[in-house]
Amino acid sequence: MTLTQKPSTPPEIGGIGHSVRRHEDDRFIVGQGRYLDDHTLPGMLHMAILRSPLPHARINSIDTSAAAAVDGVVAVVTGELLAQYNLAWMPTLSGDTQAVLATDKVRFQGQEVAAVVATDPYIAEDALELIEVDYEPLPVITSPQQSLAADAVLIRDDKEGQTSNLVYEWEAGDGAATEVAFARADRVVSLETHYPRSHPSPLETCGCLADVNSATGQATIYMTSQAPHAIRTVFAMVAGLPEQNIRIISPDIGGGFGNKVPVYPGYVVATAASLVIGKPVKWVESRSENLISTGFARDYHMKGELALTNDGRILALRVQMLSDQGAFYADAQPTQFRAGLFHVVTGSYDFPAAHVQCRGAYTNKAPGGVAYRCSFRITEASYLIERLVQTAAYELGIDPADIRFKNFIQPDQFPYETPTGFVYDSGDYPTALRSALDAIGYEKLRAEQAAARDEGRFVGIGIAHFTEAVGAGPSKKYDILGLKMIDSAELRVHPTGKAILKLGVRSQGQGHETTFAQIVADELGIPVTDIKVVEGDTDNTPYGLGTYASRSTPVAGAAAAVVSRKIADKARKIAAHLLEAADDDIELQNGVFSVKGTPGRSVTIADVSLAAYTNLPDGMEYGLEDVHYYDPPNLTYPYGSYVVVVDVDPETGVWKARRVVALDDCGVRINPMIVEGQIHGGLTEGFAKSSMQWITFDEEGNCSGSNFMDYLIPTAWETPRFELLETCTPSPHHPIGAKGVGESATVGSPAAYVNAVIDAVAHLGVRNIDMPLLPDRVWSAIQSARATGG
């Protein structure tokens, strides 16, 4: 562990460690980004989708005649029509099925029922209103507890053999060992809490522009996709189109956060419509459609119990989790893990036994379960353990920082195998937490808190120390629909020494065009400004599973480093030829190949690049390009210590984050400026979820958080200021020691904010308030604690 790192290349090369200004910004700041809706094609038609107003109903009939008669309407598509092409249903990323357009029943409010294709988007919307659907309402299920009751109506009666609303049961760890530890424990501390349903809501909604050439069968589909290659393969499987005829282009993406990983019915309908009509068809969601129908996140009902000794040593963890999956099981997650990586719930602590039992249930809500800026449910896991440890501290009368120090995995224990089977690669947790506490002035704040309580003011200090498991993943364990979670990089160095790097991942704002160029610059000494990065076009990039779960740097970034090293190996041989020296005597530093011990004899990477096409040693193949598919040996494990100070108004429940100190250790930072930007964004998402942002339903299953007036997102006015710190513990198995950072702060910070508010009222006996911590919830907790004499 070091406190910071220093770049090894000069600024004009701009390798790892330089805060290079982003290449992609040049088009965005002048309004020349090209997002999905900015694309038009000759003869393009527009599609709009009719959605169910009811959460659960049988469809008796659909009358499209009036809509079809509107001037400008080209086609009205129903599930019945799609069924003729075997497209009424499609597979989800978790191996379930999902209706493309409903044929038998609707199972959530907002479900896709029909689509209108017209010459103008306004006409398409007009015509939707003329479609008559005869619905017969059915009983509605709005919670997983209700769903698993014996008398619950069966939601997925379309599935053969499905006799209940149970989606899956899955467990990890050792139940017997855990029971033994609990039997031996001095104390058992438990916490039940709900991580509410949320929605990633990137500022750009989802959409596509499908262009199927009826003569050749070539389907070019512009799509807001974080995973264009995987989508191409799924499309080939769904539509039966030959995969070489499908080209997915993910243009500039206006934020993803997991929302743009799945395949949505709109993509399939637009493509089918283009195929049948023979013209390009564009579909772009409204915000409301985005919020009510596309991939939601979280919605985990969790109970955690810690077995402890009287002095605060953790002996074991027992967790029961019930997830609300909505009407179709559409989590984007590795096949082997039915609740994602939730079993990383043992967190940053060293104890021998854990047992994690998970169940999922269908409800009449939108499908999804996407990893909203997190690595497959790790956010829920991190939240639970950090809340639970804090609860234990109160119950045992131990300081919340001390209980963490007492139980941390120690630096000399890495690699550390957890009781649920993860092998953490590296870390120094005590240093991280100590540094964050010192920065915020922890001991002084505790004194201030005590004094404030005497005056009737509530001050709270919340700690969260999280460990993530990102970079999925090793092919032995990680696949989606059978596709191994590898990723790739192709590097071509041109005769003039300029390079193009092509990747299977897709940036949605993370700055790949800059950071991945920096990796190549670092390895080969080609200036970062001379390297173009290409992503998001399946015809022109090598295969990969895409950008989500913080996997781009751990997997594609590693591929970029390895392919650069392959190029360097060949370049070294060419340099030896040019310098008339032995291969082994050639050294490469900052783009200059020199002969060991003879500093005067050297050639540059540009000289070598030209020679690769003009002047080669006998027997060597021309060109300077290569491709590498990277299969990571392990996940990477970034971590951090966050400390938040809040002031809570005892009379109103309103709380304000006074300070937020965030120490992140994500291994080597490729571009420190971009890393800090990612952390700022994640800390804001954590604040959003802890304070205001959740998808709400009424008892009839109406989604009442269906627009940005009801689904609250913090603005600059509410968002706290952040103070960032860092340590650097490189990943020992990653080629450049990087661990990934895009999601760390979203994973780690919700518990810090909530722990801070709970800490402010813990002396009253309050142990839990479910997120979001809206003022009325905090006020109610204070009132009921006071009423019971707390």
Add this chain to the structure above:
Amino acid sequence: MQITVTLNGSDQTHDVEPRTLLVDFIRTKGELTGTHIGCDTTSCGACTVLLDGTPVKSCTMLAVQADGRAVTTVEGLKRADGLHPLQAAFKQEHGLQCGFCTPGMMLVGAALLEQNPAPTEDDVRWAISGNICRCTGYMNIVKAIRAAGAEMATS
């Protein structure tokens, strides 16, 4: 009906349906796609443009309401001698990630700096509180707008 809008200094006369939204007019008739649509309900500010110098949300305004008036979009920010100081500052201070909110943020920033050349951090946060960013956490947007103000004051 026929309307004339001065779009980034050039008069644009088009036939539009009375219900045409200003943002659609700008994007389709004006062929300027730097103005984005994020929420349809005046909540997110991705569609912000300047109407006679004042920020408005073009997703909930009709094109006919802009008849005879001047609209400035992100494409109109650039100056003859190069980038507007706000554009340069957004890049320098890392004030954008996905870039979708950026045009709206810069236009609100431009209107703010016009009235208040040296805003405090709170001034900036209040001014941009009608614009949502999902990526940056606002820290660097605030920094960029204040840096642009400082740059404009010295140049």
